[in-house]
Amino acid sequence: MTKKRLKHIDRQKQIIEIAKELVSEGGVHNLTIRKLTKKAGITEAALYRHFNSRDDVVINLIKEVNEKLIETIKSSINSDGNSIDDLEKILNLHYSSIELRKGLSFIVILQASEFESQEIRQAGNNLVRSYLKIIEDLIYLGIKKGEIDRTVEPESASMMFFGIVQVSVTRWIFDPEHHPLNEKSKSLWNLFRTSLEFMDEDLELHRVPFQSNTNREK
Amino acid sequence: MTKKRLKHIDRQKQIIEIAKELVSEGGVHNLTIRKLTKKAGITEAALYRHFNSRDDVVINLIKEVNEKLIETIKSSINSDGNSIDDLEKILNLHYSSIELRKGLSFIVILQASEFESQEIRQAGNNLVRSYLKIIEDLIYLGIKKGEIDRTVEPESASMMFFGIVQVSVTRWIFDPEHHPLNEKSKSLWNLFRTSLEFMDEDLELHRVPFQSNTNREK
Amino acid sequence: MTKKRLKHIDRQKQIIEIAKELVSEGGVHNLTIRKLTKKAGITEAALYRHFNSRDDVVINLIKEVNEKLIETIKSSINSDGNSIDDLEKILNLHYSSIELRKGLSFIVILQASEFESQEIRQAGNNLVRSYLKIIEDLIYLGIKKGEIDRTVEPESASMMFFGIVQVSVTRWIFDPEHHPLNEKSKSLWNLFRTSLEFMDEDLELHRVPFQSNTNREK
Amino acid sequence: MTKKRLKHIDRQKQIIEIAKELVSEGGVHNLTIRKLTKKAGITEAALYRHFNSRDDVVINLIKEVNEKLIETIKSSINSDGNSIDDLEKILNLHYSSIELRKGLSFIVILQASEFESQEIRQAGNNLVRSYLKIIEDLIYLGIKKGEIDRTVEPESASMMFFGIVQVSVTRWIFDPEHHPLNEKSKSLWNLFRTSLEFMDEDLELHRVPFQSNTNREK
DNA sequence: TATGAATGAGCCTTCATTCAT
C-alpha cells in the first residue's frame, strides 16, 4: 500500500499501458482521467505532470501502438523468405490470441479514435499510413523477387490486406464467437493470396518463381 | 411559431433521422439527448415518450440504417445482369458522394457502436451479418451462373468485400483527401474482381496448388 | 427543508441576488458555481437551466446592477430642483449605509470585473458609460439652467464625479474605518461643487441664476 | 542552457518583476505560482525558498510598487517650481504611454488586490495612504507658497486627485480606446486645476456664497 | 540547496434521466 514514487518516464509508460487497457475495454471514451489515475494509483492532478491533457495521452498511446506494431512486424519478417509467407505471418500475428484477447489490436484503437480531435486523427492517420507503407514495401519486394504477380499494384494490395485485418477484427468485436483464427479466416487469406499469385498472362515467366512455394510441383 | 405536434410514429422517424446526422458528424458520443431534442424542437423529457432511453435510440438507428441499406442494395441489383457487375454497383453506391459527404456510411455508424452496450452491439452484429449475407448470396449466385470461379468461397469473398468498403472509409475518415472514388480505389476493386474471376482458365496449370482445398475435383 | 421549485424567472432573480452577495463579499472570483448553487439550494447542474455559463451570470449581474442603479438615480432626481443638489443627492445615495454595508456599490462590482472575459468587460463598459451619461446630462442641464458655470465641460465634470465616488469606495475598502459619510468626504464634495459653480468672468450674467441657491442674498 | 543560479535577493527581485507583469496582464488572479515560476525558469517548489506563500509574493509586489511609485514621483517634483505644475507632472507620469501600455498603473494593482487576504489589503491600504500623503503634502506646500487657494483642504484635494487618476484608468481598462492622454483628460485636469486656483481673486464678489463655510474671513 | 513527484480541494460544465404539472 505504500505509494510508489515513480520517475517521470516510468510513470508515463505506466499511464500509457493503462490507457491501452481502458481503450481496449471500452473505446477511447472509456479513457477518462478519473479511471486512468485511479488505476495508476495517483491523483488526477498528478497525471498532468506527465501529460498535458487527455488528448496528449491518447496521441501518445497511438504513437506507442504504432511503434510497437512496426517493431513487431519488422522483427517477424524474414528478409530471405518468401514475401507472401511474410504477409501470412503478419496476419497471424494480428490474430494471435494474446493480442486479441486483450483487444488491443491497432485496429481497435484506430477505429476508436475516428471521432476524436483533429490532432488525434492526425496520429491515427500516421498509424494507418505507416502500416500501409510496410505492407506495400513488402508486396513491392515480392514483385521484384517474382513471388507476386507484377500486374498487382502494391498500394491496392496493401489496402486489401488492411481490409482483411479490419473486417476480421470488426466481426470479432460484434460477435466474439467469430474469432479470426478459425478456418473461415484461413480461406479469407487464401483468397487474398490467390489474388496476388495468379495472373494468367506470361505464364511461362511466372512459373519459375513459384517453384519456391511449398506443396507444389508434384 | 406553433410547435408541430407530430404523431408518435412520425416523431420517432424524425428523431432517428436527426440521430443519424449527429452520429455522422461526430460518432455515437455526439448523439446526446440535448442535441437530439434541440434539433427536433422538443424538450428533453419529451424524447422519453418515444424512446425508452438513449440506447434505445441508437439501437433503432442501427436498425433503420440496416433496413435502408438492405433495401437500397436490393433495389440496385439487376438479377438478370452479371453478379460481378452488381458487386461493383454496390461498391460505388457506398462510395457515392452523397453518402460519403454526409459521412453516413453504415461503416461509420457500425464502428462508432463498437464500444456501446451489449444490446447495441447486438444490433451492430445483425447489421454486419445481414450485409454479409446479401453479398454472400450474390457471390453464390455468381458462382452458380458461372460468372465467378467455383473455387471461391462465398463467405470469405463477402468478408473481403466488406473489408474493402471498410478500409476505404477508414482511410477517408483519417485523411479526407483520400476519397474512395479515385483511381486507386478502382484498382482495389480490380484486384478483388480478379480474385473472383480468374482461376478456371489454364486450369491445368493452376490446379495443383488448390489440391489442398476441400470440395473440389469430383 | 422542502425543495422549492421556483419558476425560471424567479430562480434567475434569486441567483443574481446571491451572485451580488458573493461578489460583494469577495470579488468576482468569489462567485463560483459551487457557492452560488449551494446558497440557492439547488444542484450545480440546475444552474445551467437558468444561465448558459458562469460568465452569463456575471454579465446578467452587471446588467442588473446597471438597471437598478440608473433607476434609483433617476427616481431620486428632482427635475424641478437645482442640478447641483441632485448631484449631491446621488453622491449620498452611493454612500448610503445600506448599500455600502453590503458592499454592493456598483464601483465594487465594476472593479471586480476588470480582468474577466471580453464579454464581461463589455458589460462593465456599458455600466460605466450609462452612468457617466446620466451625470453628464444632469450637468448639461445645470449649465442650461444657469446653475453650473457654462465653461464647465459636462464630460470632464461627470468623470470627476465618478472619480469622487470611486476614490471614496476604494479608501473605504482598504480601510473600513474610512467611511465615505464622514466630514472629510463632505469637503471632497464641496471641492467639486466649487469647481462647478465658481468661475469669475461675466459675473453679472451668473449672478441671477445663483438666486435660486439657498442661504444667499440676505 | 545552464540554469542561472541567482542570489536570493536577485531571485526575489526577478520574481517580483515577473509578478508585476502577470498582474498587469490579467489581474491578481493571473498571478499563479505555475506561471510565475515558469517565467522565472525555476521549479514551483523553488519559489517557496524565496517567498513563504503566494500572498507573500503579492504583498511584496505591492510594497515594491509603492516604493517605486513614491521614488518616481519624488524625483519628478521640482521643489522650486509651482506646485500645481508638479501635480500636472505627476498626472502625466501616470498617463505615460510606457506605464499604461504595460498596464502596470499602481491603480490596476491596487484594485486587483481589493478582495485578497487581510494582509494584502493592509499592504494596499499603505499604498493608498502613502500616495495620498505625498499629494497632500504637495498641496499643502502649494497653499503655503500661495499657489493654491488657501480655502482648499489638502486632504480632499488629494483624494480628488487620486479619483482623477482612478477614473481615467478605469475608463481606459473597460474601453482601451479611451486613453487618458487625449484632450478630454486634459480638460479633466483643467477642471481640477480650476478648483485649486480660483477663489481668492474677486473676493468681494464671491464672499457671499461662502458665508456658510466655516473657518474663513478672519 | 534545489528538484521532481505528488496531493487534495476546487474549478466550470455536460451527461442521461426523473417527476410533478
Next chain:
DNA sequence: AATGAATGAAGGCTCATTCAT
C-alpha cells in the same frame, strides 16, 4: 402528448502547497 425544473454522477482541468530525495 408534452413541458419545465431539477437531479446525481461524471467529465477535464488548475490551484497553492508539501515532501522525499
